Amino acid sequence: MQINLNLKEKVSSYKIYINELERLELKGKVGIVTNAKVAGLHLEKLLSVLKCDEKFIISVPDGEKYKNLETVEQILEQLFVSKFDRSSTLIAFGGGVISDMTGFAASIYERGINFINIPTTLLAQVDASVGGKTGVNNKFGKNLIGSFCQPKAVFCEINFLKTLPKREFAAGIAEALKMAITFDKEMFDWLKSINLDDENLAKLVEKSINLKAKVVEQDEKEKGLRAILNYGHTFAHVIENETNYKEFLHGEAVAIGMNMANRLSVRLGLMSEAQAEGIKQVLVKFGLPVSYKIENEYAFYEAFFMDKKTKDDKINFIIADKIGSAIIKNDVKKEDVLKILREFK
Ligand SMILES: NC(=O)c1ccc[n+]([C@@H]2O[C@H](COP(=O)([O-])OP(=O)(O)OC[C@H]3O[C@@H](n4cnc5c(N)ncnc54)[C@H](O)[C@@H]3O)[C@@H](O)[C@H]2O)c1
């Protein structure tokens, strides 16, 4: 299965392959950026199918806390030592942390070399590996340093997902649900009705990537439509911050955030109670959390202004106005927001 992502700048367009890893054929030097966990589980498979002139394994430490400039420096250093040039390629082999860092390193090494994503988490397959947002965190916040740099291709292998822990798996479903709720009611109804066996899992990856590709094609640099994909994230970022990124996985925080956004939507008269409840039930069905104890709603509200997407003192809320459609609202009254935050006390 192949999905085309067509960009205005035609040379940047690329393909996303699902279960077609054997097509991976490269020229020149190839650096595989991965970590010990992913390498231990799946590197052998990758090495057995990868055709290229020379391979280098670049291992980085595992975890969001290592998604920083220091690790990018380490990657670059190995590229210099191994004399990579503009005809070389970097492969990101791991979850979203690896793809964000590898893409960024590829975009700045000698002003840009090719990179390919081979995502091994569900979250990275349905979301992070497609669309060309790359970057790292620093002490001022998440993803504040980075670039838009599209991969040359993406290879999703459903088999790699078999070793994912349950919570990581559910976190990926949260991002897929995000796309269904904001863009595709049919996909939402389908998700509501199915059990995720292998066949359905491949379909889920395919449907999510199709949606994400359509959105990126229309709005590569997030000037408008693509921002809809931040549904649930305005709330999630505050939750992640308040809990020091320790209590919830990103996708879990997004699930809670979507539930909060839906409460706001109900409050604004845009979504019915029944629709909000229906979404909540599907989140729960996939093992995702929907509640979070807000200690102080005023502090929670103030924290919205730390987000890099909050501009000119206006909070951008992505609100699903029904299932399969969402709008961006930046004029929600503070009192309405506080009211729904109190529901979570
Ligand atoms: N660029 C984008 O558009 C975009 C979109 C969404 C998220 N992101 C970023 O993605 C990151 C989150 O990605 P993630 O959820 O994949 O986290 P992650 O990369 O930290 O992976 C989660 C854990 O699973 C492990 N792992 C990876 N593959 C595995 C496998 N097949 N079996 C068992 N364990 C495996 C990883 O080593 C890690 O410990 C965040 O940094 C986020 O900012 C980027």
Ligand SMILES: [Zn+2]
């Ligand atoms: Zn996300």
